[in-house]
Amino acid sequence: MDSSALTLILITILLLGQTTALQYPQEFINELYPDLINTHSVSPAQPPTNSPSLAPALFVIGDSSVDSGTNNFLGTLARADRPPYGRDFDSHQPTGRFCNGRIPVDYIALRLGLPLVPSFLAQTGSIEDMIRGVNYASAGAGIIFSSGSELGQHISLAQQIQQVMDTFQQFIISMGEIAANNLISNSIFYISIGSNDFIHYYLINESKVQSMFLPWRFNQFLARAMKQEIQNLYNANVRNVVIMGLAPLGCAPYYLWLYESENGECVEMINDMIVEFNFAMRFMVEELNHELVGANVVFCDAYEGSMDIMKNSDRYGFNVTTDACCGLGQYRGWIMCLSSDMACTNASNHIWWDQFHPTAAVNKILADNVWSGSHINMCYPMNLQEMVAKNDKH
16 A cells, blocks of 8 residues: 555544544542632632732643644644543543643643643633633644644644734733733743744745745744744733744654664754754844843753753663654654554653654653753753742842
8 A cells, every 4th residue: 555545544534533622520620720629719800819829820822842732623634632642641531732641831830830721722711711821832833824734724823822912802801901911921921833834844845945945044034933923922011931942853753764764863954954943043032132121031942952861861761762652664753643552552761752742751851941950951041940030029
């Protein structure tokens, strides 16, 4: 059977399978997040004042690296709403996270003393649902509007920013402008996006982009687009932003398979582009901190953090560094993770969960670095813990 026929069969399976958003029982939510039980009694006129959290809320913008269930509600092939996704998550069920367990922002939320952030499309739209944070991230999304469009529906960066603005308007209507602006300016905004601009745009030469942009110019274009969106958020009173750089895509199982890597060696051509992207983003963050009065914009280099894990895999407890836990083909990178039969028994000793996404064990290490640099300093000019402490002094 040739690859095109197999691809057609896989697409048919995905489209025919019943895919519904996971609904948690209220008792389960109460058990997981006891601090949320009383939030419905909080007057929508103001944020809760007795919260032990280090920030009022966490708002997440991005792609599949931080999608917590958005794509469950969209017509797309980029879905993680079936096993084995989520098998090691708190509920042991798929939630739409592209991982065996928690994604980085889950660990960040817990560090901040906040509940896990609900997807924008999964919540009811009430202030009680949104006041501790909202996750707008959509798998397949990119900085460029059309990146990932061949997978089906997704919510691009610009569209996610518009959803953020809609949320802010609801805050202002419900609690008044002063209280809303106070909530927004003291909350943390976490942005993780850009991979799909390479995977589903530049590297497949969509719209003949490679003939128009050399990699460096393409990266500069992405950085300028991101800068404009951060400025839009700043104009809406956002002050605390964490921008995640990209992980080494050239080491992802999909590209090891596609480029027929020998001995699991990373594809340097792709990694060189990612390093350039991260450099452009870090320079852009330096510009923003100079230009935006009162803003704390942090850049966290996921490439640095990920390469540290790969180079010191034994120390971190990983003994499978190239093969995905779930997939088919060489490095398990040929076919996406579609069923439990395709998955390894123990994901915790794997760096990669599927073709492109790391395991929960890797996500925790990277989140710890974002929070405090506990394994390696990968955030500039400060880590998230230092940002929170800086806010407390004001």
